[in-house]
Amino acid sequence: MKPSKSTLLWMYETMETSRRFEEIIAKIYFEGKTPAFNMTNGPIPGEMHLSNGQEPVAVGVCAHLAKGDVVTATHRSHHQAIAKGVDLNRMAAEIFGKETGLSGGRGGHMHLFDANVNFGCSGIIAQGMGPACGAALSRKLRNQAGVAVSFIGEGAANQGAFHESLNLAALWKLPVVFVIEDNGWGVSVSKESSTSVERNSVRAAGYGMPGHFVEDNDPIAIYEAAGETIARAREGKGPSLIEIETYRLAGHFMGDAEGYRPEGEKDALFAKDPIPQMSKLLLDEGHADEAAIAELQATAQRRVDEAIAFARESEYAPEEEALTSVFA
Amino acid sequence: MSEDLNTDRHLTIARSMAEAIEQQMESDPNVFVMGEDIAALGGVYGNTRGLLEKFGPERIRNTPISETAFIGATVGAAQDGMRPIVELMFVDFIGVCFDAIYNNGAKNNYFSGGQINVPMVLMTAVGGGYSDAGQHSQCLYSTFAHMPGMKVVSPSNAYDAKGLMNAAIRDDNPVIYMFHKGLQGMGWLGTEPGATVATPEDSYTIEIGKAKVVREGTDVTIVGLAMGVHDALKAADKLATTGVSAEVVDLRSLVPLDRETVIESVAKTGRLIVVDEDYNSYGVSGEIIATVTEHDISKLKASPRRVTYPDIPIPFSRHFEQFCMPNADKIVDAYQSMVKGAAVSV
Known part of the structure; x- marks a missing residue:
């Protein structure tokens, strides 16, 4: 199932929005952190895991999801949040720790929650997989529409939760799709030196579900694999696993010197940057002309600028508010 | 055991931990280290920096992100006669591997009536103050201290860090070694200068259980x-x-x-x-x-x-x-x- 023209344009605009968002976050992140890098300082303190390069995964999968479908994501989730339709202004404000943020500054960039679009993420590897099974079970038990998608990294495929969740989902035939964003690196440790199989998609067979592998960060192939598996889940045929070869164009977190990368790896990855590739595809296949591309870029930039301005202008909540929201 | 501070060597806690581990590994082939990013990177907090080059990847072992397995393996290797050291990158990650610690490592000496010892060290980063939010900033001191069978230490400075690490490795019990990120001497986290103190090069121990x-x-x-x-x-x-x-x-x-x-x-x-x-x-x-x-x-x-x-x-x-x-x-x-x-x- 090929994406329609309007879907392709949405995918491109969303990829641009995500990338431009990350680029401005990266710039602001260093405010107050030079000359000496100390992550405690600046308007965006703490850790920052950028999604640059991984945009095709987010748009290829989320193109098939409605507001009511559930997504669980990881510490590196800005692209997925944007593609799932998380309120960008409130997301930016959360990353700044402001009162207008998604959770008023309590969660920050690793804990983005937007109940309006059923999106949540967590900083503990693979631990969104069980909750995704639970959301899928809830829909199944209540005979309600909707699927759950759990995004994880390739490092998470070596966690117990991965294996337990695949078994449970298949056993109970849950409407859930597990998506591995394989960017090749778990912090500084390569997939080859941490994983006993070359392809994590083969692990699906051990749990009685289909496993798909999509190579080279291809947004169209991702769209197709996601479409097939999500449709399967919606039809009540059970879960699937998709492994996607993607690329982390940034460090594990900002400030990561990336000395562990083989020489030339980053250059080779930048040469395969999916954003210009996607605009070229739109042009080559006649879905958009230069002017239309420029307009999509401008729309993306405008949304990002508005979100950042909203975050900058928002206030911090009164500090005693920190003590609220512990219980319902 | 005496506090010989007649040295100009001021070490960070990270350096003093690495030095203690290095000296123990030199003198005892049963000591080895496992953990995430601890080999070429030298640990996210620098606790194993330089050790891969000296001891090689058999004894300085990078692990998959599989705490349930590798911390369970630490317990097993300790019970089998080795003295493993394992790093849990953030104490907040204990959720997925606590069973190995509190139901196995901490209890098997008792369950076996003393036949089996578990001489392992779990070193783990604690503490916040640098906006890393609720899954990367906790201390959880009392969570470990509450459950019987584990010794628990947490140094405030490099001198104690080295002596306590030596004592922890030599101890025949599981020792939870909780190092505070804000004291490590890692500038990118911000650091408390008072933690970097004179630290002798010669190996020494600080008795666990002494304030x-x-x-x-x-x-x-x-x-x-x-x-x-x-x-x-x-x-x-x-x-x-x-x-x-x-x-x-x-x-x-x-x-x-x-x-x-x-x-x-x-x-x-x-x-x-x-x-x-x-x-x-x-x-x-x-x-x-x-x-x-x-x-x-x-x-x-x-x-x-x-x-x-x-x-x-x-x-x-x-x-x-x-x-x-x-x-x-x-x-x-x-x-x-x-x-x-x-x-x-x-």
């Missing part, structure tokens, strides 16, 4: 560990400017707990404040206060106070987090409210 009076005083005892010790020392400086003489006790170990040193100090000062970056309730502060009051409540001239983290998940936003963190000013306020006899709100 230390790091500042003598007569009017109030401030008890803390790790970062809390530095907050306490700063508070003591501030109190001194108002003529108040504060004694500061660095617990260094939580299990065994050196109750005698605390009791002795409070017997002298008559007042007690406990500083703890862990959650307020059911924690170290409650244990210390109970110890003193159970022993002889008549020694107290005022109700004890605690300066702790409130019972909330750790927020991301910097001003939220700083509002919640213990600090020197809060300790000074606690002293002043204590001498006024103000009621503690519950």
Whole structure:
């Protein structure tokens, strides 16, 4: 199932929005952190895991999801949040720790929650997989529409939760799709030196579900694999696993010197940057002309600028508010 | 065992931990290290820097992100006669591997009637203050200290860090070695300069279970560990400017707990404040206060106070987090409210 023209344009605009968002976050992140890098300082303190390069995964999968479908994501989730339709202004404000943020500054960039679009993420590897099974079970038990998608990294495929969740989902035939964003690196440790199989998609067979592998960060192939598996889940045929070869164009977190990368790896990855590739595809296949591309870029930039301005202008909540929201 | 501080070598806690591990690995082939990013990277906090080059990948082992398996494997290797050291990158990640620790490692000596020992060290990063939010900033000291069968230590400076690491590796029991990120000497996290101190090159041990009076005083005892010790020392400086003489006790170990040193100090000062970056309730502060009051409540001239983290998940936003963190000013306020006899709100 090929994406329609309007879907392709949405995918491109969303990829641009995500990338431009990350680029401005990266710039602001260093405010107050030079000359000496100390992550405690600046308007965006703490850790920052950028999604640059991984945009095709987010748009290829989320193109098939409605507001009511559930997504669980990881510490590196800005692209997925944007593609799932998380309120960008409130997301930016959360990353700044402001009162207008998604959770008023309590969660920050690793804990983005937007109940309006059923999106949540967590900083503990693979631990969104069980909750995704639970959301899928809830829909199944209540005979309600909707699927759950759990995004994880390739490092998470070596966690117990991965294996337990695949078994449970298949056993109970849950409407859930597990998506591995394989960017090749778990912090500084390569997939080859941490994983006993070359392809994590083969692990699906051990749990009685289909496993798909999509190579080279291809947004169209991702769209197709996601479409097939999500449709399967919606039809009540059970879960699937998709492994996607993607690329982390940034460090594990900002400030990561990336000395562990083989020489030339980053250059080779930048040469395969999916954003210009996607605009070229739109042009080559006649879905958009230069002017239309420029307009999509401008729309993306405008949304990002508005979100950042909203975050900058928002206030911090009164500090005693920190003590609220512990219980319902 | 003596504190030979006649050295110009000032080490960070990270360096002193790595040096202790290196010296133990040189003298004992049964010592090895496992953990995430500990080999070529030298550990996210630098605790194993340089060790891969010296000992190779068999003894300095990078692991998959599979804590359930590799921390379980640590228990198994220890029971089989080795002395493994394992790094859990953040203590917050204990959820997926706690079973290996508290149901196996900590209990098998007892279950086996002493036939099997578990001489392992789990070193893990604790503490916040740098906006890493609620899954990367906790201390969880009392979570480990509460459950029997594990020794628990947390150094406040490089000298103690080296001596405690040596003692932990030589100990025949599981030792949970909790290092505070803000004391490591890693500039990118911000760091407390007071933790980088003179540290001898020769190997030495500090007995697990011995607290230390790091500042003598007569009017109030401030008890803390790790970062809390530095907050306490700063508070003591501030109190001194108002003529108040504060004694500061660095617990260094939580299990065994050196109750005698605390009791002795409070017997002298008559007042007690406990500083703890862990959650307020059911924690170290409650244990210390109970110890003193159970022993002889008549020694107290005022109700004890605690300066702790409130019972909330750790927020991301910097001003939220700083509002919640213990600090020197809060300790000074606690002293002043204590001498006024103000009621503690519950």
